[in-house]
Amino acid sequence: MENKREDIILAFHKAQEESGSNYIPIEKVKDIAKNFNVSLSEVSGLLTFYTMFSTEKRGKYIIRVCDSLSCRLMHSIDILLYIQNKLGIDEGKTTKDGLFTIERVNCLGRCFSAPNMMINDKIYGNLTPEKIDNIISEIIKEEKND
Ligand code: FES
Incomplete structure (x- = not known):
């Protein structure tokens, strides 16, 4: 093996x-x-x-919110709750349109820009609610243009 x-x-x-x-x-x-x-x-x-694999259907965009120490100290829980409220789903769940799944993960190796999240392969740091709104709006806009 x-x-x-x-x-x-x-x-x-x-x-x-x-x-x-x-x-x-x-x-x-x-x-x-x-x-x-x-x-x-x-x-x-x-x-x-390996947490990157799943046997359950997930969204096209997986939002992974870091909840390790540096991010936790920079209020990652508030970030997680904000995204959950915005998308209307709990962590580990997928939006009905199949677009987003939210997951809580360990350190993404970018502690200097905490709080961080990763959407598919891209990391976003220094998160604020406004920044999250913009990122998610951009994705939804791109999806509509596809
Ligand atoms: S603790 Fe969040 S990126 Fe390291």
């Missing part, structure tokens, strides 16, 4: 991308186990170890 780890993780990334909903369907997890000739429990263990 250890020598296949990196390739299995790559397969997870590919499967998640292909799903279009930021998740890996359980049937796909079974396929990956079969293809790499490892047990389903080993593959599942690896999958749950």
Whole structure:
């Protein structure tokens, strides 16, 4: 299993991308186990170890709010609550239109600009409610133009 780890993780990334909903369907997890000739429990263990993977459908945009020490000291909880209220969903949930999922995560490695969040691959720092409003409005605008 250890020598296949990196390739299995790559397969997870590919499967998640292909799903279009930021998740890996359980049937796909079974396929990956079969293809790499490892047990389903080993593959599942690896999958749950990495928070970037999920077997549940998630939004096109995953908003990950950092809640480690530096961000916590800069009121990350208020940021999290603000986003939850704005989108009308709790953390771990996805908006009905399938656009946004909110997750709480550990340090994003950008403590100097706390509080931080990451939306898909992009990190946003020094967050304020106004900044969040602008970021989310931009995404919604882009989506409407697509
Ligand atoms: S504590 Fe939030 S980025 Fe490090």
